[in-house]
Amino acid sequence: MTKSSDPDCDCDDGILRLPPGDRLAGLDLTGQMIDAAGLRALAALPGLGGLRELGLQFNDLDDEAARRLGEAPFFERLSLLRLAGNPMTEEARQRLRERFGGRVSFAAERDPDHLYRIQDERFSTGFG
Secondary structure (H helix, E strand, O other): OOOOOOOOOOOOOOHHHOOOOOOOOEEEOOOOOOOHHHHHHHHHOOOOOOOOEEEOOOOOOOHHHHHHHHHOHHHHOOOEEEOOOOOOOHHHHHHHHHHHHHHEEOOOOOOHHHOOEEEOOOOEEEOO
């Protein structure tokens, strides 16, 4: 089994088992309790070189994590970084807006491909 080079990596090893040559373009890690140390581990994972969109909504990203996001080259190459619902100050959010511009979002939003609708003769529920 492939392991991250970061000893703090306590992540799902499914990401570590990507077949050689395969690359993820987007990754949604909403609600996984990721913190600043988790960001360091994430940036060290193999196979994420092609990642362009990263959802980190509703995690444990504080001002230290915001600093790490702004400093690590891994996050600089992303075209979209979703950070809604994290406990960072407005000052930290502003620094990230200055660093990433329109590529960072603090809005709690859903991807269109995660919309769903279930309907049968007894009930109807869902979004979309």
